[in-house]
Amino acid sequence: MPRSSLNPVIAPSVLAGDLAHLGAESDAVIAAGADWIHFDVMDHHFVPNLTFGPPVVQALKKHLDAQRPGTPIDVHLMVKPPDALIEGFANAGVDSITFHPEASDHIDRSLRRARDAGCAAGLAFNPATPLEWLKYVLDLVDIVVIMSVNPGFAGQKFIPSMPAKIAEARGILDSWRASGGHPIRLQVDGGIKTDNIATVAEAGADTFVAGSAIFGQADYSAAIADLKQRINTPDA
Ligand code: DX5
Numbered sequence: 381m382p383r384s385s386l387n388p389v390i391a392p393s394v395l396a397g398d399l400a401h402l403g404a405e406s407d408a409v410i411a412a413g414a415d416w417i418h419f420d421v422m423d424h425h426f427v428p429n430l431t432f433g434p435p436v437v438q439a440l441k442k443h444l445d446a447q448r449p450g451t452p453i454d455v456h457l458m459v460k461p462p463d464a465l466i467e468g469f470a471n472a473g474v475d476s477i478t479f480h481p482e483a484s485d486h487i488d489r490s491l492r493r494a495r496d497a498g499c500a501a502g503l504a505f506n507p508a509t510p511l512e513w514l515k516y517v518l519d520l521v522d523i524v525v526i527m528s529v530n531p532g533f534a535g536q537k538f539i540p541s542m543p544a545k546i547a548e549a550r551g552i553l554d555s556w557r558a559s560g561g562h563p564i565r566l567q568v569d570g571g572i573k574t575d576n577i578a579t580v581a582e583a584g585a586d587t588f589v590a591g592s593a594i595f596g597q598a599d600y601s602a603a604i605a606d607l608k609q610r611i612n613t614p615d616a
């Protein structure tokens with residue numbers, strides 16, 4: 381199976397951390413070897429949970445600029461509609477913004493909004509959402525996210541049919557690249573653990589969101605090192 385040619389990225393979802401200490405938790409995972417901070421935005425409408433808005437990420441950005449300058453913040457919008465918040469989060473200085481295609485009436489416009497505001501733009505696919513939505517917008521996409529749980533909560537169980545979907549997305553992105561397209565990251569989000577990260581890497585993912593697999597461990601460095609090591613060690 382073809383793997384991604386992009387370097388692997390571990391993106392801890394701070395939703396699974398101690399939210400009374402959002403800044404310290406973010407510092408700790410970056411110090412422990414994580415690459416990006418993944419920030420889950422939920423609206424109690426598109427998904428049955430309610431989390432953070434732009435002022436929270438703005439405060440986190442200020443904190444990270446002081447403590448860990450250059451840390452990329454990846455915002456995952458589980459909100460409907462996304463456009464106003466794309467602008468709100470872009471203005472807060474985040475690096476990438478992904479949203480769900482079902483949540484936007486004008487996907488092309490929403491992707492352009494994120495790009496025009498200086499962010500990488502991405503489309504996130506719920507487990508049952510077909511990848512056809514990508515077909516006419518690949519030129520506007522920097523990240524494709526395959527959700528391996530139904531979005532709404534950290535700590536859910538990985539859906540076992542998702543590696544096949546990741547492989548399908550890998551095929552689309554490889555054909556795009558072979559025909560002269562730009563590199564696009566393939567992110568997997570939900571239920572990623574040490575016992576399945578090798579399988580999703582084998583299927584072609586290069587960007588791994590992990591919430592409870594990291595924040596549920598006492599030693600973040602050991603948890604991240606274990607995940608990283610397994611990316612390149614196929615399951616027996
Ligand atoms: C689910 C979120 C995920 C989640 C990851 O709606 O988008 O990012 O918090 O947490 P784990 O790794 O615990 O599934």
Ligand code: ZN
Nearest residue numbers: 420456569589
């Ligand atoms: Zn997420």
